[in-house]
Amino acid sequence: MFDKLVKSVFGSSNDRYVKSLGKVVDKVNALEPMIEALSDEALQAQTDKFREQLDNGASLDDILPEAFATVREASKRVLGMRHFDVQLIGGIVLHRGEIAEMRTGEGKTLVATLATYLNAIEGKGVHVVTVNDYLARRDAEWMGQLYQWLGLTVGVIVPNMDEVSKRDAYNADITYGTNNEFGFDYLRDNMKHERSQMVQRPFNYAIVDEVDSILIDEARTPLIISGPTEDKSDLYVKLDAVAKEVPEDWYEKDEKTKNIQFTEDGLDGVEQMLADKGLLETDNLYDVENTQVVHHLDQAMKAVHMFRRDDHYIVKDDKVVIIDEFTGRMMDGRRWSNGLHQAVEAKEGVKIEPENQTMASITFQNYFRMYPKLSGMTGTAATEAAEFWDIYKVNVVEIPTNKPVARIDEEDEFYKNTMDKFQAIAKAIAEKQATGQPILVGTVSIEKSELLSQFLDKAGVKHEVLNARQHEREAHIVAQAGRLGAVTIATNMAGRGTDIQLGGNVEFRIEDELGDMEPGIAKDAEIERIREEVAAERAKVLEAGGLFVLGTERHESRRIDNQLRGRSGRQGDPGLSRFYLCLEDDLLRIFGPDTLFAKMMNSNLEDGEAIGSKWLSKAIETAQKKVEARNYDTRKQVVQYDDVMNDQRKVIYEQRAEIMDSEAVDDVVVDMRHDTINAIISSTCPPGSYPEQWDVEGLKEKLDEVFGIQPPIDQWMEEDEVDQEIFEERIRAQTDEMMEAKIAKYDAKIWRLVEKDILLRQLDHHWKEHLATLDALRQVIWMRGIAQKQPINEYKQEAFGLFETMLDTLREEVTKLLFKSELRMAQPEPQALPDLPDFLTGHIDPLTGLDNSADGDGSENRPELFGSLAGSPRAASGPGGANTDNPYAGQDISRNAPCPCGSGNKYKHCHGAAGARQSA
Template sequence: MLGIGTLAKKVFGTPNDRKVKSTRSLVAQINALEEGYKALSDEGLVEKTHEFQERVRNGESLDAILPEAFANCREGARRALGLRAFDTQLMGGIFLHQGNISEMKTGEGKTLVATFPAYLNALTGRGVHIVTVNDYLAKRDAEWMGKVYRQLGMTCGVVYPFQQEAEKRVSYASDVTYATNNELGFDYLRDNMKGSVEEMLQRGHYFAIVDEVDSILIDEARTPLIISGPSQDRSELYKVLNSYIPQLTEEHFKLDEKTRNATFTEEGNEFLEQKLQADGVLPEGQTLYDPESTTIVHHASQALRAHRLFMKDQHYMIRDGEVVLIDEFTGRMMKGRRLSDGLHQAIEAKEGVDIQPENVTLASVTFQNYFRLYEKLAGMTGTASTEADEFAEIYKLGVVEVPTNRPIARVDEHDRVYRTAAEKYAAVIEAIKEAHTKGQPMLVGTTSIEKSEMLSELLKKDGIPHNVLNARQHEAEAQIVADAGKPGTVTIATNMAGRGTDIQLGGNVEMKVLDALRADPEADPDALREKIEADHESDKRKVLEAGGLFVLGTERHESRRIDNQLRGRSGRQGDPGRSLFFLSLEDDLMRIFGSERLDKVLSGLGMKDGEAIIHPWVNKSLERAQAKVEGRNFDIRKQLLKFDDVMNDQRKAIFSQRREIMDSDEVGEIATDMRHQVIEDLIFDYMPPKSYADQWDVDGLTAAVRERLNMDLPIGEWAEEEGVDQEVMQERIIEETDRYMTEKTEAFGVENMRKIEKQVLLQMIDQKWRDHLLTLEHLRSVVGFRGYAQRDPLAEYKTEGFQLFESLLDSLRGDVTQQLAQIRPLTDTEREEMLRQMEDQQKARQEHLTMESGAGTQSGDGADRPEPLLAGFDENDPSTWGDPSRNDPCPCGSGNKFKHCHGAI
């Protein structure tokens, strides 16, 4: 008998079915327009784009233009790439435009799908960002799909690391911009550290389409993006602590693999204390439990984690004498990414490579909060439904499963579970041999570089030719993936998310043609293609007869999605295929998440060596274990986001204030308001409300006015006058300081004074924000202990974070006012002295450069002499100051050292 829910689904269809059905009329409209657009000339397609742009400017909605725009884009793609989009691809594009995640299986052409909503939304002129998981895909997709946009009269750019700023600016100004999530996030942070609007690169956050959305918005969302600067060098401490860890025994520490944490026991602390005191690192009489020892304890814990939880060739690898992290989800190297809080330095000490200094945070943002800046967000992936709740809760994104163009013919077999890893790998080798012998291509999935290389060694012993795809083969990955569908090919891969190249049965024709042309540039491309296509058809027939691509998983990943990504590589576009996972009770997932009961069951069954258990119940129990891990990871990300949301509100306030100052030509009003507020606060502190005149701290107020406002005012005399109260005193001080600042403005010139005010404001905001970030980090690390006192750490963090932000704003007002009050034009004598000092510095630098380059001769025309840059010196224009030393007086005339004034950034 059918349940009520099942019966309702049979009658009404699932919510997903209804969403898919709702797009069919739009797809029919696009198809009806196809012949009309085919008849247009190339210029006609571009004219259509201009027509659509005009209609959008005149207020017509994008939804109204959608059928025509999609029809134009489909024709543009057909002409530029020779690809005609399927109806299911149009559906995927419609869902993306509506702000959903389109779940489309591997091989359904997601790269082309993105062009439809990107083209439609770019008609607004506000720019669309298409986000990819790596730089290779960003460049490849921008070049490949850029042909479509150019065919339609639109511009397309790509953003990548270490790109020239001018080139990057052009890319961001394009109608459609391809970039990685990392580069977009870092550019956002860098933009908000710039000194003027003209220097900023991003022009807003209108619409983003995220490819491999689950990988970017979920897997990578646990780690915030951080821009940092170097702090003090502690390399000796790392080395000393590192030398102790190998001496520890099991009673000295506890490991928690589930939470990836390591802590010292009481015995461990005693051992460390003795060692540290013997080596003179810990002062006599000081224990590890004293507040002064916090830093040492922190770094000792990081050294323990580095040794016990971070494994070489699994979590990181050594490349050119550097510790390079490996992305646990994609198996790729993450060049330039470093672990924070001294953990990266602890790993460097462990591996005996150069220890880079620790960094302090200058700016940071999580991917969640960066992508929530966009007015509209959409995503594509082959596997999102398992995380639908998280997408809905965090990003307000719906997940829609788009039907495949052809029905899936892949056979997904039940997992095989062995008792030991050795038995499992023996069975894996047998399965690979069998498939290889009958000419069936195989994709073998592993969870780490170490395991892929171990499997590779086993295959070498048995003489089975194969390719290995992991972080070490990063450069050759497209070629390896393209060849993975050839008859009898065995490919071992750490992870298949975002590889960007389809595994086509018989091999990838386009790649074969490119390879052949590279080998013989003189060959006739058409004849070459014809021959390769004929060979390909024969290879494809062999693979089809052998059963299509066989995906073999050697272990289950923590996340079902990663397993599904691997599985989804087989059976593209209705091809036959097979998938099967081999597991053992010694696998990490099974070991950490409850394999004891299963072990007892298997022992009770009296299983022989090499025998596997195959049962749907095992699959169910594994799915439950994976769901547990996914749930825990979701909680970690949610918690990270809740804490970051506190900072995010403050970040938005600071960044918008910076933007307002940069946009404004007239910041004098902001500076004046700040000054008036400082005066009001001084009156409140030294002449409290409802106090009598004899209770006022007149001397304190006089000294504070001298320090903060750089003025000697007769406050004592005013206080003795009849009828003078707090309000009158405040008005008089405001009047005097306003007059003083007006005189200063006249001395500098209005335009110069505005420039100085803007510069001081921006520098002070940046300096205060940097200090505030560090304070928040420290607060975050200690607030967790409040839970022991039955207080909610998050609530405590919010309250104290807000108080810290208020004090940031107070001190910002005070410091800006003080700095502006102390700035004065240089006297003639001071200017001459400044010019002399700067000329001396420049000569010294020139001599130093000449000595360094080893130039023994100088040209007779004096080409090596310092250029007379200082002839046009202007104290109000930093570009004329040359290069002052950090300890020189600041050329602006403030009286402060350069490092405390204009050199503070």
């Protein structure tokens, strides 16, 4: 009560902050007459002027008012749009590294041009992140006209681009792309063997469109790059058959977490079924030998009994395609991991692709936290403001609308069952369509949208269905959803990114109707006709009450409901919204009020009857808050586990970069050799122990295995003064002498390339194996909770130990390979090898079967763990002439390494082109 009183007198902190930004807006407006008077050439010259001011010590804040005024005037001339004052406020918020919450239709795309232009002037790069490739291309082309007119370069990142084009796009002043492409490019860059192959440059500033969808909804699932493992198709098919035969009373389902647990009788029954089919290695189901079968049986049970076709996935072109639960879009190329996708493929009888092993991974949280400055914009962020600050340290600022909102939000209507609800919806739609009012219907799944479509067909209501099946037509369907009497059924409107304009969208109508028409007087006349028709139709739609938004079900997130509602009432237009619910809705059935609520509904409602109540709406909101809290915990857990890995990832990626930048890594290799000797002696001759306690035979075997040497250990043991340090010094001297003699047999440059290549390859191999180990650890660490221990703390300790072990193993393997490797000449047939394999990319939910392979990492940021890797020398290259003969054929030289002849070209483009091949 006191808070409300204070707000009514002083306004909220958000109101006060927005009001304070009015002073900056006044400065921009004061400059408008001066900027308007500039010629096109003078206005375009502003960019060079700003760059000169920055070079002379000015800050971005110093030039902000004039830069914003320049963008506004350029937008008027190039795009025909002038920024409103509230849009200027949004631009300031974005520039300050905050999130601007702006209602749908308030022009967020135009708002972004202000902060984007200002920050791009520095030339360090601005990334504009969108939710899909269509929006990335559209915005890059649409707003790119403005930036290019002002002298800035614009690039766009889309899937399947060649690396040269992608590198050019990243080097542009402004780069558009999706969150997935930016993240995957970061991972791919850190799998390459030469700096010149990398496409990204250091991060500077990112503006995230639909920031709640990207940084909240999609952040529950890590990005994963993986490579294929062995084929187990036969096993998936057999276990799918078992899962389909399991009676319902043998298991219990948890729909919240999409998990299945066998009952005690069920375990006995399943064990017998598997034994009868010859799938068990031993008689006991839970023997170690049967681990793989048990794991894949769990996945088969989930696939058969928890994952529904046309809800969680669709089958398209004989492939299982995941459906994004938040946006309803197809996630082409994404695959559930841990065998779940294969289990679904077996269930649907399509071709089973092999499982994959994680090669690199990162969460969106840790990816976007690498940007020194991060901002975003959306229509709905306030409900998640605490999470944005907690995870990303970014504030949410609510920007006032340009015109007051005139939409009416009605109370929810409740029905007993789905049939009653859908009949009422069909009736309401038919009534509204008869008046000419356009209707946007929001559903939560493809299944529900197609069921409603059948009801509307029976009622004779003409309509469009927008879901994953119509992904290609998405923008065109949404753009015309505001036409007179239009009925559009949409699966989850989150992040659709296209305005619904009353009366229709002029640009899309021109494209659809006049796309093939040649420019000229006739086309101009047709364009004018379309404009007049849209204006007349808009007047009729306004008279009918504007857009009617009808929700067929409450989503588990209030933001998704608010996004749907926000499609109506654009820029002060009238509008109406209403949600229809029933007891069979997932939210009420799984998360909603208990059985008392259901009993009251059943006993007080007749078939087909509806009730509306603030108390019921409050109960729904409470259920949504519970789900949001659970989802937040899920995302926070993903971050906690990935934070453990993140420091390790930074160490590995920094060391890779140093190795790539180094001309030679001989000092690193020497330190690794000495560390390996130290480790061998410490393990076989522990410090503080007596010589009689040493494992002398183990020491001999290890030295022979790693270095191929047999020093006179027995003689050393007979000496009067015997200690570990003497052993270490003598073995170091012997191994150093051996390696110097070996290097002397080859060209020094060639050997340095061999060292570098082996070091990078071994680093990548052991990091990949480490990721797999952490993935396995993550899946079982929860069991420590049974012993009253905190799983995350246990995970940190175990992951730290595993990381140290990995580094020890890496040092030993590199040392062993360099001692055992011999370069020899060979003349194989020339062949072109790819610079980097085409890996599979995944963005998988760790809770629903989906994946945690990216989670894990543990130690604190300790580059010293890497030992000698921290001090690699920097690279230097020298000019030279190429020779068409190849004296280096058969030597172990990376195709992408500098050619040892000194030409400055890559080996594959110089002597390597003649057919040389490495052999070691």
